[in-house]
Amino acid sequence: MENVLRPVIVVGGSVVLTLLVGWAVDQLLRRADGRHHETPLWGLLRRGRVPFQLVLCTAMLRGSYAQAKLLEEHSVGIGRTLTLTLIGSTAWLVVRIAAAVVETSYTRYATAHRDPARVRRVRTQVTLIQRVVSAIVGVVAVAAMLLTFPAMRAAGASLLASAGVLGIVAGVAAQSTLSNLFAGLQIAFGDMVRLGDTVVVDGEWGTVDEITLTFLTVRTWDERRITMPVLYFTSKPFENWSRGSAQMTGIVFFHVDHSAPVEAMREKLRDILRECPAWDGRDYGLAVTDSTPNTMQVRALVTAKDADDIWTVRVTVRERMIRWLTEDHPYALPRVNTADAAPPPGRTLRGPRRDQDGAATRPFDPPRTGTGRG
Numbered sequence: 001m002e003n004v005l006r007p008v009i010v011v012g013g014s015v016v017l018t019l020l021v022g023w024a025v026d027q028l029l030r031r032a033d034g035r036h037h038e039t040p041l042w043g044l045l046r047r048g049r050v051p052f053q054l055v056l057c058t059a060m061l062r063g064s065y066a067q068a069k070l071l072e073e074h075s076v077g078i079g080r081t082l083t084l085t086l087i088g089s090t091a092w093l094v095v096r097i098a099a100a101v102v103e104t105s106y107t108r109y110a111t112a113h114r115d116p117a118r119v120r121r122v123r124t125q126v127t128l129i130q131r132v133v134s135a136i137v138g139v140v141a142v143a144a145m146l147l148t149f150p151a152m153r154a155a156g157a158s159l160l161a162s163a164g165v166l167g168i169v170a171g172v173a174a175q176s177t178l179s180n181l182f183a184g185l186q187i188a189f190g191d192m193v194r195l196g197d198t199v200v201v202d203g204e205w206g207t208v209d210e211i212t213l214t215f216l217t218v219r220t221w222d223e224r225r226i227t228m229p230v231l232y233f234t235s236k237p238f239e240n241w242s243r244g245s246a247q248m249t250g251i252v253f254f255h256v257d258h259s260a261p262v263e264a265m266r267e268k269l270r271d272i273l274r275e276c277p278a279w280d281g282r283d284y285g286l287a288v289t290d291s292t293p294n295t296m297q298v299r300a301l302v303t304a305k306d307a308d309d310i311w312t313v314r315v316t317v318r319e320r321m322i323r324w325l326t327e328d329h330p331y332a333l334p335r336v337n338t339a340d341a342a343p344p345p346g347r348t349l350r351g352p353r354r355d356q357d358g359a360a361t362r363p364f365d366p367p368r369t370g371t372g373r374g
Helices: 002-035 041-068 072-112 116-147 150-161 163-173 175-190 231-235 262-274 307-328
Strands: 198-201 204-211 215-220 225-229 248-256 279-291 296-304 360-362
Touching: 002 041, 041 072, 072 116, 116 204, 175 231, 204 225, 225 231, 248 307, 262 279, 262 296, 262 307, 279 307, 296 307
Parallel strands: none
Antiparallel strands: 198 204, 204 215, 215 225, 248 296, 279 296
């Protein structure tokens, strides 16, 4: 009977005690989260209740397994399995706690500061810090697991003896990867580009959707994802429309006839912008910037608070202005002029002179103004 009850008491007691302690800790975190609404820390820590219970249960089983006297012929393998599980669950718990602390710090900063650019910068930094911490914890956990095997300890000593040569070889082989790694750290703490920034890279306009230590993802306006190495942003020029203030100035060009009512177009632009919610009211203008033999170029200048709104303002102005010209001033639209040229003042244009065969010798014969000799 003792051989049956002992394993049941040890294993069952460990499981029951783990469930009771886990439930009690979860209730304490729930109450703390209810009392302190200003910080999400306690609610985020509740995400670690599963790894916490796994650490607690594995630790108790590892410490009391010798007293259970269960499968003693496999005690070495079971003990090592429990040790590996304990190391892995501990690393899992540390990552969850670090994520809760980092996310809480970012939430407090975002609540206290209203500057979107600074908030995006801190968000980028804390995201990369969290990933670095997770990577370090994972590497340490894997190393600790490997060191539990006696054969790995001997291999570790051999690796340490040749660490210099291996380091040089690895550095040369992973030169591109290391360059991307340092470029990612430079982007995170150099404030070059942040999550949520509007950028133009290789002629593509989009928003920075994800930043890691090795690559960066840009989400374009048509929902495509462009993934490129972070080294690109430290070695090549690119446009960052969110750098500094997010306010933008947009331009809309119109090609109209020389007879177009420019002053009326200027007043119509003002009326269109007043009815456009995306216009921020900072500035507007309309001026003739160029001319050709057939048309003249009119530039409308508009402003908005960010890149999305400036796009809306531009397409709205273009659409409504062309519709207004078509309906109220159709003569102002570009057209091909097939009429005869207007003569200078005091002169008339005759028809082309022709030879005896009827062929035109020159296009026009301007009238003679003198009386001639004789």
